[in-house]
Amino acid sequence: xxxxxxxxxxxxxxxxxxxxxxxxxxxxxxxxxxxxxxxxxxxxxxxxxxxxxxxxxxxxxxxxxxxxxxxxxxxxxxxxxxxxxxxxxxxxxxxxxxxxxxxxxxxxxxxxxxxxxxxxxxxxxxxxxxxxxxxxxxxxxxxxxxxxxxxxxxxxxxxxxxxxxxxxxxxx
Amino acid sequence: xxxxxxxxxxxxxxxxxxxxxxxxxxxxxxxxxxxxxxxxxxxxxxxxxxxxxxxxxxxxxxxxxxxxxxxxxxxxxxxxxxxxxxxxxxxxxxxxxxxxxxxxxxxxxxxxxxxxxxxxxxxxxxxxxxxxxxxxxxxxxxxxxxxxxxxxxxxxxxxxxxxxxxxxxxxxxxxxxxxxxxxxxxxxxxxxxxxxxxxxxxxxxxxxxxxxxxxxxxxxxxxxxxxxxxxxxxxxxxxxxxxxxxxxxxxxxxxxxxxxxxxxxxxxxxxxxxxxxxxxxxxxxxxxxxxxxxxxxxxxxxxxxxxxxxxxxxxxxxxxxxxxxxxxxxxxxxxxxxxxxxxxxxxxxxxxxxxxxxxxxxxxxxxxxxxxxxxxxxxxxxxxxxxx
Numbered sequence: 001x002x003x004x005x006x007x008x009x010x011x012x013x014x015x016x017x018x019x020x021x022x023x024x025x026x027x028x029x030x031x032x033x034x035x036x037x038x039x040x041x042x043x044x045x046x047x048x049x050x051x052x053x054x055x056x057x058x059x060x061x062x063x064x065x066x067x068x069x070x071x072x073x074x075x076x077x078x079x080x081x082x083x084x085x086x087x088x089x090x091x092x093x094x095x096x097x098x099x100x101x102x103x104x105x106x107x108x109x110x111x112x113x114x115x116x117x118x119x120x121x122x123x124x125x126x127x128x129x130x131x132x133x134x135x136x137x138x139x140x141x142x143x144x145x146x147x148x149x150x151x152x153x154x155x156x157x158x159x160x161x162x163x164x165x166x167x168x169x170x171x172x
Numbered sequence: 173x174x175x176x177x178x179x180x181x182x183x184x185x186x187x188x189x190x191x192x193x194x195x196x197x198x199x200x201x202x203x204x205x206x207x208x209x210x211x212x213x214x215x216x217x218x219x220x221x222x223x224x225x226x227x228x229x230x231x232x233x234x235x236x237x238x239x240x241x242x243x244x245x246x247x248x249x250x251x252x253x254x255x256x257x258x259x260x261x262x263x264x265x266x267x268x269x270x271x272x273x274x275x276x277x278x279x280x281x282x283x284x285x286x287x288x289x290x291x292x293x294x295x296x297x298x299x300x301x302x303x304x305x306x307x308x309x310x311x312x313x314x315x316x317x318x319x320x321x322x323x324x325x326x327x328x329x330x331x332x333x334x335x336x337x338x339x340x341x342x343x344x345x346x347x348x349x350x351x352x353x354x355x356x357x358x359x360x361x362x363x364x365x366x367x368x369x370x371x372x373x374x375x376x377x378x379x380x381x382x383x384x385x386x387x388x389x390x391x392x393x394x395x396x397x398x399x400x401x402x403x404x405x406x407x408x409x410x411x412x413x414x415x416x417x418x419x420x421x422x423x424x425x426x427x428x429x430x431x432x433x434x435x436x437x438x439x440x441x442x443x444x445x446x447x448x449x450x451x452x453x454x455x456x457x458x459x460x461x462x463x464x465x466x467x468x469x470x471x472x473x474x475x476x477x478x479x480x481x482x483x484x485x486x487x488x489x490x491x492x493x494x495x496x497x498x499x500x501x502x503x504x505x506x507x508x509x510x511x512x513x514x515x516x517x518x519x520x521x522x523x524x525x526x527x528x529x530x531x532x533x534x535x536x537x538x539x540x541x542x543x544x545x546x547x548x549x550x551x552x553x554x555x556x557x558x559x560x
Contacts, residue, residue, distance in 0.1 A: 010480070013553065036555055054555040059483045062553065
């Protein structure tokens with residue numbers, strides 16, 4: 001199901017944990033699809049000195065978090081902002097297609113953490129980092145069709161209008 | 173180390189005795205049971221022998237009530253679509269539940285798109301449908317009730333006999349998807365008051381590729397496959413004789429060993445339930461322990477996700493199944509678990525653990541030890557766990 005690089009990062013994730021007095025924290029999550037990630041940053045001289053993650057999710061979500069932290073560590077904030085979800089998936093040498101949208105959120109969490117740091121520095125008050133109840137996210141989060149990648153409407157969550165495929169569960 | 177298979181709900185290995193008769197059957201080059209020469213007649217005899225054994229397994233009065241199919245899914249499609257199309261002059265309303273297998277859900281969806289009306293009943297938090305709700309859902313237009321005998325994710329058994337009594341009284345046909353029950357729990361189509369019952373041979377260690385449908389005599393039903401007059405004109409196509417011969421052996425052994433297997437499986441399940449608190453905290457048992465299959469337990473491990481649990485257990489050579497959205501093709505939480513009132517996050521951490529005759533108590537302990545480690549690892553990584 002997953003390639004060797006993904007399995008390695010899943011089984012031996014790098015930089016797991018929290019940073020107590022983090023300079024920036026970013027959270028993304030979508031329990032409807034299944035994954036939530038939190039990224040903690042320690043910034044020194046506009047550079048990511050330390051980075052840690054906590055993730056609730058499937059194998060690919062954990063591997064993405066681990067790979068992302070390795071990619072971001074030591075980078076300047078400007079460099080880190082350039083890291084995209086696609087870059088992380090590429091560094092992992094690919095993810096299953098149906099996992100690309102829901103599990104590949106690492107860079108989003110990183111960018112939020114950087115934003116959090118910059119907001120704090122500029123004294124912009126924001127209500128964060130938020131730690132909402134899982135189901136509270138459900139309504140405004142998006143899911144994508146595992147077959148054609150088009151966003152799935154909440155009105156008909158079991159059917160992809162774009163490719164006309166049913167999305168109910170797999171058979172036993 | 174040998175793999176511990178705790179995923180019997182997905183597939184069962186063939187029994188050695190079943191393998192033996194099937195290998196012999198392949199060597200024998202049996203002819204087509206529909207042919208009228210001696211070789212064909214002999215093949216037909218083997219086919220009918222298997223049908224008789226199956227009738228015995230289900231408590232059917234007449235072996236002609238047994239239709240062999242290619243799998244449980246075909247049986248279910250046949251029951252639902254065949255009855256709907258043959259009886260639509262009487263009405264176009266069908267009653268079912270929210271926790272059925274996709275074979276039922278999608279067959280009914282297909283019929284809905286053709287103008288049939290479907291009422292899907294909820295289950296209570298224990299996973300069971302209330303027969304009174306079935307009674308209330310009946311209309312003059314109702315032609316069929318289709319409710320599963322046991323659920324493939326939770327193992328919870330439905331009050332089929334009681335619902336059957338209602339259906340009988342109102343003269344409405346009643347189908348039950350008993351794919352995960354037949355051959356495991358004692359079951360009798362007369363006592364259950366069902367008109368149609370779907371089963372699969374692989375559930376009781378027979379071959380995949382053999383399923384069947386019990387159709388009570390006198391039930392109006394159209395074939396799903398049109399063609400020859402095989403299976404008493406209910407299912408065209410040359411029979412899968414080698415599979416059906418293997419199925420006969422599996423059915424015989426299921427009857428012979430039902431009590432001892434049941435006891436063994438039930439002991440394993442009870443051991444697991446009893447020992448779980450020594451190894452884990454914060455989990456939810458989604459199986460109704462009072463009414464359930466002996467070989468299946470569904471648990472939700474809070475704050476972690478099922479696919480990662482399954483993958484890490486797989487690294488320890490332990491096979492289980494998960495119902496997390498991440499692990500299904502659809503990336504959607506299980507409709508069965510959501511019907512029980514579980515939150516999306518809790519549904520994500522769901523494992524389906526299903527035993528077979530070859531599992532031992534030692535397997536359960538090895539599983540528990542491995543699970544404890546896996547859960548610890550994943551919770552240490554989970555942002556939800558800290559907030560708990």
